[in-house]
Amino acid sequence: MPFYLGAFLAVALEWRAQARNAVLQAQTLQALETRVTALEEEKKTLGCQNEAYQTSLKQAQESKAEAEGQLAEALELQTDFYAREVALKVQVTSLQNIVEAYEKVQKDLKARCCEETGAMERMEGEMASQTQAMDLLRADYDKLQIEVNRLRVEKEALEKQVASGDTIIGELEKDKKTLIQEMAGTFEEGFQEALAQAVCTNPGIDISSCDSTHHIVDGKVVPL
Template sequence: MQTLQALKREVASLKEEKLKLEDVYQTSLPENRKVEEAATLRLREADQKHADLLGSMAPLQAEVAALREVAKSSKALGVKLNEVEGELVAKIETLRLLQAEHDKSQAEVNKVQVEKEFLEKQLATKDSKIEELEKANRDLLGDMADTFDEGFKEALAQASCENPGINTSKCDPGNHIVDGRVVPLDLGE
């Protein structure tokens, strides 16, 4: 009987823990989605800026190469070449910063996905443990019912042995004695 009570308490405890985990999961899910969406948006923006910068770099590189050829003969063109090269360096630095932001956003997305998978695994483990304990509970109740039935039959056999000729045909676990008579057991009591 104590084992059954202990199982019931453990099942109740696990169900409560499961509800708490589900609550944490459900509570954190919208925030995780927001973070993931924001990181994904920043990632798309960084990718677009990256593509734009790459697109604008090719003409500048071509212009730098052309200006170098012309700069050999003209000092004014040399100044223009330095300006274009400065722009190119600035765009390369911007590109590097965008890449760092892109990497950071991707790391945030990965972290949120790992946390989500961890919570889902915990929920699955708790569900499995609850099912296992509920099965053990059903098995124990079945064993208790069988033991009760065997004990009842043994008591009837002893009563028949001590009182030969006694009619025990109405005696079964579904009946009980009320006012000296055997009557069906009312399960609503």
């Protein structure tokens, strides 16, 4: 697999994972918002209960005998309400902080998605350019392959011609050697005939040192 395809797949997989994380975070944010809404409704309900408790307290003050028990109960309920209200405020504040953090993360993810989308578009443009370059190289390669095939055919024809020439040269070398041997034999026969004529013409002459391996230097017969 080419390098640019591997890089493109890696970026696409990373982008898909980040998009999936963004969806999960959006779902979590929606669930948190639902939870905040439910807590606010509960807070309103507790407010209504507090009003009822205040009314009960007023009624208890009108009747002192009943007021003491009801007052103690109301104070206990009110204390519990205040405690629950404080806890709810803490939860609401914590959830608001979480929502703000998730919104910030979601913005960052959107910005990264935009950047990666731009990078993917640039990569696609580079891939298109590389594909065009590859098409041009493939066309040049096909032309070169045709030229190589033509040159191979010419080479084979030349090799056949060279082989034929080598055969002819071998035959000529054989003929040359045969001719040289024949000429050497003829020269030796002529030389021996000349020696025989010299002996016949000059009886008693010493020709023991006269052969084709000697020549005359300064009036003397010496080896070649």
